[in-house]
Amino acid sequence: MNNQIQVIKKIIPSTFNIEKKEACAFAPSNIALCKYWGKRDEYLNLPATSSLSISLGSKGAFCKIVPLKEAREDLIHLNEKLLPMNHIFTQQILNYLSFFRRSGKNTYQIQFNLNIPVAAGLASSACIFAALIQALNALHQWKLKPSELSILARLGSGSASRSLWKGFVKWQAGEDFLGMDSHGIPLEEKWPELCIGLYILSQAKKPISSREAMKKTINTAVFYKSWPEKVAKDLSNIEDAISKKDFEQLGSTTESNALSLHALMANAVPAIVYSLPETLACMHHVWHLRQEGIPVFFTQDAGPNLKLFFLEKDEAIIKSAFPKLEVIKPFQEKFDYA
Amino acid sequence: MNNQIQVIKKIIPSTFNIEKKEACAFAPSNIALCKYWGKRDEYLNLPATSSLSISLGSKGAFCKIVPLKEAREDLIHLNEKLLPMNHIFTQQILNYLSFFRRSGKNTYQIQFNLNIPVAAGLASSACIFAALIQALNALHQWKLKPSELSILARLGSGSASRSLWKGFVKWQAGEDFLGMDSHGIPLEEKWPELCIGLYILSQAKKPISSREAMKKTINTAVFYKSWPEKVAKDLSNIEDAISKKDFEQLGSTTESNALSLHALMANAVPAIVYSLPETLACMHHVWHLRQEGIPVFFTQDAGPNLKLFFLEKDEAIIKSAFPKLEVIKPFQEKFDYA
Numbered sequence: 034m035n036n037q038i039q040v041i042k043k044i045i046p047s048t049f050n051i052e053k054k055e056a057c058a059f060a061p062s063n064i065a066l067c068k069y070w071g072k073r074d075e076y077l078n079l080p081a082t083s084s085l086s087i088s089l090g091s092k093g094a095f096c097k098i099v100p101l102k103e104a105r106e107d108l109i110h111l112n113e114k115l116l117p118m119n120h121i122f123t124q125q126i127l128n129y130l131s132f133f134r135r136s137g138k139n140t141y142q143i144q145f146n147l148n149i150p151v152a153a154g155l156a157s158s159a160c161i162f163a164a165l166i167q168a169l170n171a172l173h174q175w176k177l178k179p180s181e182l183s184i185l186a187r188l189g190s191g192s193a194s195r196s197l198w199k200g201f202v203k204w205q206a207g208e209d210f211l212g213m214d215s216h217g218i219p220l221e222e223k224w225p226e227l228c229i230g231l232y233i234l235s236q237a238k239k240p241i242s243s244r245e246a247m248k249k250t251i252n253t254a255v256f257y258k259s260w261p262e263k264v265a266k267d268l269s270n271i272e273d274a275i276s277k278k279d280f281e282q283l284g285s286t287t288e289s290n291a292l293s294l295h296a297l298m299a300n301a302v303p304a305i306v307y308s309l310p311e312t313l314a315c316m317h318h319v320w321h322l323r324q325e326g327i328p329v330f331f332t333q334d335a336g337p338n339l340k341l342f343f344l345e346k347d348e349a350i351i352k353s354a355f356p357k358l359e360v361i362k363p364f365q366e367k368f369d370y371a
Numbered sequence: 372m373n374n375q376i377q378v379i380k381k382i383i384p385s386t387f388n389i390e391k392k393e394a395c396a397f398a399p400s401n402i403a404l405c406k407y408w409g410k411r412d413e414y415l416n417l418p419a420t421s422s423l424s425i426s427l428g429s430k431g432a433f434c435k436i437v438p439l440k441e442a443r444e445d446l447i448h449l450n451e452k453l454l455p456m457n458h459i460f461t462q463q464i465l466n467y468l469s470f471f472r473r474s475g476k477n478t479y480q481i482q483f484n485l486n487i488p489v490a491a492g493l494a495s496s497a498c499i500f501a502a503l504i505q506a507l508n509a510l511h512q513w514k515l516k517p518s519e520l521s522i523l524a525r526l527g528s529g530s531a532s533r534s535l536w537k538g539f540v541k542w543q544a545g546e547d548f549l550g551m552d553s554h555g556i557p558l559e560e561k562w563p564e565l566c567i568g569l570y571i572l573s574q575a576k577k578p579i580s581s582r583e584a585m586k587k588t589i590n591t592a593v594f595y596k597s598w599p600e601k602v603a604k605d606l607s608n609i610e611d612a613i614s615k616k617d618f619e620q621l622g623s624t625t626e627s628n629a630l631s632l633h634a635l636m637a638n639a640v641p642a643i644v645y646s647l648p649e650t651l652a653c654m655h656h657v658w659h660l661r662q663e664g665i666p667v668f669f670t671q672d673a674g675p676n677l678k679l680f681f682l683e684k685d686e687a688i689i690k691s692a693f694p695k696l697e698v699i700k701p702f703q704e705k706f707d708y709a
Contacts, residue, residue, distance in 0.1 A: 256635075263593045285641065288642075292638070293594070293638045296634035296635070299630040300634045303623065309655070310651045311648065313650075316644070
């Protein structure tokens with residue numbers, strides 16, 4: 034807790050700014066091509082390794098924050114529903130807000146609206162904390178830089194540090210004790226032909242949170258020792274693929290990284306398995322398409338859903354193979370959420 | 372090749388024994404509770420780690436061998452079918468036989484009859500080579516000890532070294548350069564209540580042989596570095612569970628070892644995945660039953676099929692949950708194949 038407050042003090046101006054009457058922000062969800070798994074500091078969400086993601090355009094979280102004058106407690110709404118105070122999500126948000134309160138007395142009404150399923154491996158907590166910190170920044174007129182917002186978003190959820198930008202974002206692990214160098218860095222490269230297909234098999238809440246799964250993996254999976262080596266290889270391959278626009282290399286490395294992450298979890302004791310039979314059926318379908326010469330790859334996060342990667346030229350084939358697929362073109366989004 | 376001949380010379384008596392007119396043998400298939408994956412010597416099939424299995428009673432391979440006087444080439448039959456000379460299985464058998472021929476001229480008719488599916492992850496090659504070496508031993512009246520037969524069986528297929536006995540068998544990795552200490556050792560413990568359920572989802576030949584899969588894993592999976600550590604832990608837990616008759620410990624360690632083996636393969640580049648959607652559906656079914664308090668566990672080898680472990684008291688429940696299950700009670704087999 035102490036370290037968290039120290040980070041806040043280093044970033045947020047101590048001079049008092051006028052609080053606006055309300056503020057809004059949007060942050061996209063992001064899908065890691067090279068996954069973040071394991072922390073070097075649990076309180077600051079400092080990662081054991083760097084990671085790299087692509088933001089999901091207009092898929093993510095809207096956050097509206099309104100200071101309450103007379104209320105005794107905060108009111109947290111998720112998708113138009115007021116959450117009970119003992120809800121795990123409310124507690125995460127309140128815990129996060131506690132870092133930023135000037136006095137114990139100010140309370141907020143905060144409304145989150147997500148256009149992706151919550152807690153189903155679609156990085157809902159990433160966009161939630163990235164939207165919240167941007168709304169707080171606007172409300173208090175802190176005028177922070179994106180990299181500073183990324184550091185603060187990370188305190189809520191590690192992968193939130195990557196949801197401050199569009200396009201490809203690398204979250205560098207950093208070395209600083211307080212993590213002042215552990216934040217997202219947007220990549221310059223754009224890839225307009227790149228398509229992401231959300232293959233949502235289940236909107237059910239996952240049986241174990243990614244935070245818990247991460248902890249159990251690190252404590253019990255003997256393979257975890259070699260995870261940083263795998264990440265280093267994959268990260269370099271993915272950055273190289275992006276700079277060369279080599280889709281085959283991007284896709285195959287991304288898929289290998291995801292399969293290895295789930296392999297790590299299968300090696301935990303007891304094993305953590307997010308995949309459903311339908312997940313594996315979809316993987317086999319992808320491999321079958323590849324055998325037929327169609328370049329399509331997948332990634333999977335802490336949930337049963339898959340995200341497919343393909344190029345726009347193959348969109349019709351992929352859509353006919355996966356009729357329920359929701360296709361996102363991260364670099365063609367007209368929607369401007371800034 | 373040289374080393375293989377050296378091993379043969381050390382074991383098989385050089386004095387000429389009278390060859391019988393024919394010989395028969397049976398060897399059971401075996402299911403590894405702690406898997407063998409990775410070799411320290413590819414020609415001698417010397418393993419990187421020790422492993423431990425349970426033999427499948429009367430499920431396995433019968434082998435009948437008859438010397439041919441006039442024939443120019445061997446005749447290899449598998450399940451009543453004469454195999455073409457260029458068949459991969461024929462070539463494996465001929466390659467193996469070449470170690471034992473006194474002169475290039477003697478040829479054999481060899482008939483294998485298996486009551487398990489071939490090359491579907493049910494250790495068919497283990498029982499085939501174990502049956503063949505026993506038939507050769509009988510034919511030539513070598514009168515070798517089981518541990519010697521185990522060493523010779525290993526030259527055909529690593530896991531064949533465990534198929535010389537009933538019950539639990541440990542295959543010790545050994546340290547000798549020629550592998551003279553790398554053979555099966557039967558465990559004394561019996562466990563009459565132990566049931567194995569064969570859940571055969573697919574009899575299709577596997578897309579990649581375990582020999583190939585092993586090689587690819589070792590060459591490309593960064594997690595492989597930690598596999599010996601996982602095996603050492605699991606082996607000690609399984610031996611301890613057997614001596615204490617602690618079924619929970621036996622089952623959970625066996626399951627974890629199998630999931631970790633498949634995790635290793637998922638970490639290979641490109642990933643090797645033997646599971647079908649039905650495999651994962653069966654795993655989820657097993658986990659669901661466990662949540663309901665029924666102690667049932669699984670293991671999986673280089674194929675999509677699962678082998679369930681449970682105790683006789685739960686047989687009715689397990690059979691109603693998996694109607695197609697073929698149940699084997701390795702310690703209650705009346706069938707005497709010795």
